Amino acid sequence: MNFNKAQFFTSYGSFKQIPKSTKTEIAFAGRSNVGKSSLINKIFNRKSLARVSAVPGKTATINFYSLEDVFFVDLPGYGYAKVAKSEKERWGELIEGYLNDDRSLALVFQLIDFRHPPTKDDIMMVDFLIDSGIPFVVILTKADKLSKKQRADRRAALLTELPCAEDITIIEFSAQTGEGVEDIRTIIEELAESEDILIEGEEEIHE
Numbered sequence: 482m483n484f485n486k487a488q489f490f491t492s493y494g495s496f497k498q499i500p501k502s503t504k505t506e507i508a509f510a511g512r513s514n515v516g517k518s519s520l521i522n523k524i525f526n527r528k529s530l531a532r533v534s535a536v537p538g539k540t541a542t543i544n545f546y547s548l549e550d551v552f553f554v555d556l557p558g559y560g561y562a563k564v565a566k567s568e569k570e571r572w573g574e575l576i577e578g579y580l581n582d583d584r585s586l587a588l589v590f591q592l593i594d595f596r597h598p599p600t601k602d603d604i605m606m607v608d609f610l611i612d613s614g615i616p617f618v619v620i621l622t623k624a625d626k627l628s629k630k631q632r633a634d635r636r637a638a639l640l641t642e643l644p645c646a647e648d649i650t651i652i653e654f655s656a657q658t659g660e661g662v663e664d665i666r667t668i669i670e671e672l673a674e675s676e677d678i679l680i681e682g683e684e685e686i687h688e
Contacts, residue, residue: 482670487525487548494542496578502585506552507669510576511592512602513558516622519656520592521546521555524665531555543575551673554579560602580615587672588616590665595621595635595653598642607644618650618668619643625655 493499509517518531530546544555556576580586591606593599599607610617627635632653640646650668654661 482549482666482673484525484548484666485527487527487530487546487553489530490545490547490552492542492544493575496575496582499543499579499582502552504547504550504552504585505673506554506584506586507672508554508556508579508586508589509592510556510589510606511558511620511622512560512594512600515558515592515594516656517555517558517592520590520620520622520654520665521553523656523659523662524669543579549673551669559606560600580609580613586615588618588668590620591617592620592622595624595632596626598638604642604644607649611645618652618665620661620665621651621653623655624653624660625657 509521511517521531522528525546525548531544541557543557546553546555556579559576580589589610591603591610593603607617607619621635624632639651643649652661652664654665
């Protein structure tokens with residue numbers, strides 16, 4: 482998979498606008514300003530494929546990026562207090578509508594700021610993904626901001642802070658150093674390959 486060839490596909494401001502799945506989808510979720518845009522840009526080796534904003538809550542749409550037979554879906558950041566209630570509700574409807582829909586969703590990358598305990602919204606998202614049976618991987622962002630001791634302390638704390646933490650795949654990531662990006666790309670490639678095999682198998686059955 483040539484990650485450099487990812488392209489912005491389209492964006493939607495309401496759930497009703499989103500058409501049914503036509504490709505395998507991999508989604509990115511997390512609170513506002515957790516670093517989703519920076520992660521997406523790092524994965525695809527681009528400076529501005531996803532717009533990075535210093536203003537939390539800027540991503541108010543669901544953004545689709547396309548690479549080969551996969552859509553990468555950037556969900557709106559949640560949990561930002563300084564927006565109107567109506568906007569929060571719209572974002573919530575976008576996120577919930579997407580995740581509850583019957584889509585070809587292969588995986589969610591759930592981003593959590595490594596420096597701090599997961600927020601209530603983070604815990605709600607993880608609980609929702611577990612209860613819904615949606616496969617997910619937790620990405621701990623901004624890893625370069627912590628010392629070795631701080632990392633060790635946060636790792637130990639996460640075992641009690643995150644539901645089912647011992648059973649979750651967790652990757653420590655830094656957009657600055659690139660730490661963790663190859664692990665994330667490997668997961669994406671393995672998923673894309675397994676989905677291709679599944680589609681080929683279904684075609685053979687129907688022949």
